[in-house]
Amino acid sequence: MGCGSVHRPRAVVRVVDFVYYFPSPGHCKASQHQCARGQRYIQFGRFPMKCRFRLLLGGLVFATMHLAPAFAQSGGMSLPKTVEAGNAFSIQATGSGKAVLYIVGPGQVLKRDVQLGETTFFAAGDLHNAGHYLAVLVGGSSTGNGAFDVVPAKNPANLSFLAKPSRLSVSLHDGISGAVCVFDPYQNLITAPTPVSFQLSGLSTAAQTRTVATRNGCAWTEMDSAAKEGAAQFVARVGSISSTRVIQQVPGDPCGLRMSARPSGQKIELETDPVRDCGGNAVPDGTVVTFTELYDGSQTTVDVPLKRGVARAEMPAYSGARISVATGVVMGNEIRWGKQ
Amino acid sequence: MTKFLLVVCTVFAATFPLRADQSAVRVEPTNVQGPRPLVKQTETAVIRDYLQAWQSVSAALEQNRADLLDRDFVGAAKDKLTDTIQEQAGLGLSTRYQDRSHDIQIVYYSPEGLSIQLIDNVEYDVEILDHDKIQTTQRVRARYIVILTPAEVRWRVRVFQGQPE
Numbered sequence: 231m232g233c234g235s236v237h238r239p240r241a242v243v244r245v246v247d248f249v250y251y252f253p254s255p256g257h258c259k260a261s262q263h264q265c266a267r268g269q270r271y272i273q274f275g276r277f278p279m280k281c282r283f284r285l286l287l288g289g290l291v292f293a294t295m296h297l298a299p300a301f302a303q304s305g306g307m308s309l310p311k312t313v314e315a316g317n318a319f320s321i322q323a324t325g326s327g328k329a330v331l332y333i334v335g336p337g338q339v340l341k342r343d344v345q346l347g348e349t350t351f352f353a354a355g356d357l358h359n360a361g362h363y364l365a366v367l368v369g370g371s372s373t374g375n376g377a378f379d380v381v382p383a384k385n386p387a388n389l390s391f392l393a394k395p396s397r398l399s400v401s402l403h404d405g406i407s408g409a410v411c412v413f414d415p416y417q418n419l420i421t422a423p424t425p426v427s428f429q430l431s432g433l434s435t436a437a438q439t440r441t442v443a444t445r446n447g448c449a450w451t452e453m454d455s456a457a458k459e460g461a462a463q464f465v466a467r468v469g470s471i472s473s474t475r476v477i478q479q480v481p482g483d484p485c486g487l488r489m490s491a492r493p494s495g496q497k498i499e500l501e502t503d504p505v506r507d508c509g510g511n512a513v514p515d516g517t518v519v520t521f522t523e524l525y526d527g528s529q530t531t532v533d534v535p536l537k538r539g540v541a542r543a544e545m546p547a548y549s550g551a552r553i554s555v556a557t558g559v560v561m562g563n564e565i566r567w568g569k570q
Numbered sequence: 571m572t573k574f575l576l577v578v579c580t581v582f583a584a585t586f587p588l589r590a591d592q593s594a595v596r597v598e599p600t601n602v603q604g605p606r607p608l609v610k611q612t613e614t615a616v617i618r619d620y621l622q623a624w625q626s627v628s629a630a631l632e633q634n635r636a637d638l639l640d641r642d643f644v645g646a647a648k649d650k651l652t653d654t655i656q657e658q659a660g661l662g663l664s665t666r667y668q669d670r671s672h673d674i675q676i677v678y679y680s681p682e683g684l685s686i687q688l689i690d691n692v693e694y695d696v697e698i699l700d701h702d703k704i705q706t707t708q709r710v711r712a713r714y715i716v717i718l719t720p721a722e723v724r725w726r727v728r729v730f731q732g733q734p735e
Binding site: 332 | 603604605627631646649650651653654657658661663665667677678680681682684685687689696698700705706708710712713715717729730731732733734
């Protein structure tokens with residue numbers, strides 16, 4: 231029976247690592263030289279021994295084809311093409327005698343006395359900074375040089391997370407930005423695309439979540455600030471690694487600023503309604519409110535801070551005076567006092 | 571006439587090594603990801619400071635002086651280069667890096683403007699000296715990924731990492 235024509239057996243009894251085949255009539259017809267009628271055909275494993283040798287040989291050839299680009303022959307050395315940061319690796323030097331092996335890059339430098347013809351092993355952690363390295367063999371019967379790359383480790387260990395601003399008004403579209411760069415345990419920037427999950431959540435609002443893949447090691451996003459004031463947690467997460475920043479969301483500009491007036495002897499008592507932003511958040515105490523009175527070509531201005539959400543002031547009571555209120559760039563209502 | 575020729579030759583001889591040391595710089599059109607526009611002045615400053623950082627790292631690794639990194643490097647990049655200098659000094663080594671050409675592209679400008687990322691396909695010579703004896707000089711082509719952050723008066727390199735081309 232050829233390797234390319236495996237007949238389906240009528241029944242198969244698997245005993246640990248070998249299989250009894252009870253061949254079907256068709257199977258024996260096709261391979262009469264191997265099994266006579268009614269003969270039990272025994273083989274170890276799924277494939278006949280002859281096929282296993284062919285598979286093994288094919289596998290070795292296949293593996294060699296794939297290993298070839300992973301190692302480069304550079305002069306008297308066999309170098310790995312890439313090494314993962316922090317992993318152990320080895321360099322094979324041909325020739326005889328003693329030599330010095332230099333591994334040089336801006337990120338790290340190693341120097342080893344080596345015996346040519348033997349393999350030099352580098353332990354885990356010996357080379358941990360990602361980058362491009364030169365390997366130079368000097369001395370003995372063989373010299374050589376080559377280059378290889380140390381690539382970042384695959385598992386993220388640190389996030390550099392910058393969230394801006396730390397304090398902003400409510401209800402701002404794309405008002406909060408977050409930028410993340412992903413690093414491995416050796417502070418190498420992981421340049422392979424890595425999904426970063428951003429989440430902005432507050433106590434009173436639904437969380438906003440976005441997932442962005444890194445490009446060249448970094449990713450960024452923008453989020454809206456919530457409609458309600460308060461602290462929000464801005465979290466960037468890669469796998470099990472996360473980093474959190476707190477964003478303070480404060481009320482926006484006052485909305486619908488309104489005052490009322492009542493006489494108080496020779497003066498007018500002015501008082502605003504509780505000052506709130508357009509989302510109903512109370513504007514913080516201390517915010518300055520300006521009352522302005524215009525009468526007979528002269529102007530009187532009083533600046534007062536909000537106390538317990540309202541602003542109060544007293545101004546001269548001139549019949550026919552026009553009194554207005556404002557805070558920041560927001561204008562409130564206007565009152566004409568006394569006779570028209 | 572002879573005097574004039576002598577002066578011309580002297581000037582040429584004096585300037586030629588300087589010209590040879592200058593690297594060719596090519597700046598690719600920016601392909602910035604991020605919402606923040608990159609103005610020309612910023613781009614120019616970033617590239618100028620990055621190229622000066624190469625001069626700093628070259629001098630620092632040649633003289634094994636970590637203090638020469640202070641002006642241009644910060645954070646992890648500075649820590650790693652400082653470690654390399656210490657390793658070199660411990661092994662009696664020094665290295666001369668001479669950048670020959672740069673092919674730079676700015677690829678990322680963070681939304682808040684606090685980091686800029688560029689990719690540099692750079693060609694440079696590396697000379698390895700063991701106890702002041704030159705062991706080899708190699709021409710290297712590599713791709714560097716670099717992140718710079720603004721400091722008081724210049725951009726400083728925070729990430730300086732070679733990667734497979």
